[in-house]
Amino acid sequence: MSEQPSGNYYDKYHTRNPVARWLVEGFLRNFEDLALLQPGRTAVEVGCGEGELSMRLARAGFQVSGHDIAPAAIAEARKRVAAAGLSIEFNVAALATVANSVRAPLVVCCEVLEHLDDPEAGLDDLACMSESWLLVSVPREPLWRALNLCRGRYVGDFGNTPGHVNHWSSTSFLRFLERRFEVYSVRRPLPWTMALCRRR
Template sequence: MVKKQAYDNVPGNLYDKYNTPNPIARRMVAGFRASFVDLVLRTHVKQVYEIGCGEGELSMELLRRGFDVFGSDLESSVIDIANDRSIAEGFGKRFIVADIYDVNPIDVSADLVVCCEVLEHLPDVGQALSVLGRMSRSWLLVSVPREPVWRILNVARGKYLGSLGNTPGHIQHWSSRKFLALLEDYVDIVEVRRPLPWTMVLCRPKRS
């Protein structure tokens, strides 16, 4: 099993896309959030678990809409922020520090499992998808940056030029076609959205 120390120097959210003042970036993030909410609503579930919740932006969106949401992230600093936000809005402590590779699907499961902007950071994506599939009782919602559009947009805004626009910590890179081909080995794809510059997929885990 891959342990946390194999990738604990990987940066997380270097760019606060949810609160950026840039109007173009804000429009793209609005498209991401709209696709995310639409796909979640399509599942008609109430119980959600978010892997890689970060500061809790997506989880808080769902909590405010009446979903029963819990989540986890690798970094304790962002979990503290997520719990502070959740407690301040009256939802209590909802988030824990956990490594995706060490999550026990027997102990942690939900009708819908969300994993957005996480897989591109992981060294063993297949193992992660296997864990996510076992965690999900019914639905899985995942998203990743869409390449090469992601890098092109970074270069256009003058970021990470030395690495040709690759965001630090992104060790996996997929076009929509390649990402869907990867997913097909682990899930049944239900719907695909492509809010610029992401690929977002609603799936059902395969059952043997």
């Protein structure tokens, strides 16, 4: 994940498409529910994009920092946080770089692992960063690609979103997480798998 994947950078949290908005609202409800299941109120988000999830955590009383490899996304996140009057530190950095220096009770990593060339190393980095908890999500396959095909997107790639190099069903993703974490609670907002995990 050395660069922002082509064709896969858009602000899904503020889409005008009513179906997409309904799906994203389900994602956000489940994200907030899982974040509040764990007792800590300090979090670090890797792959934070434009900062939507970090901002939601901050509004819920968390002390948050966010990191992303895309300078444009971080610039936008800083603008939005300033406009909202929130205090969140955002930095341009890759997951491996953040893992070398950042520790937090809760690590958030949503819609990132599907992009990594070495997801096992990414999971190791997340375990290194997490003092206790990980909140993580990925697209739920093959449903994700099927929904893309239904709307006529990425047909030449059988519905695969550009930049997605890893594909997990809910079962296979939870098995993947259990290599380093105990899965504490699972949500399946259409079309994602989302899990709150405790570090082993």
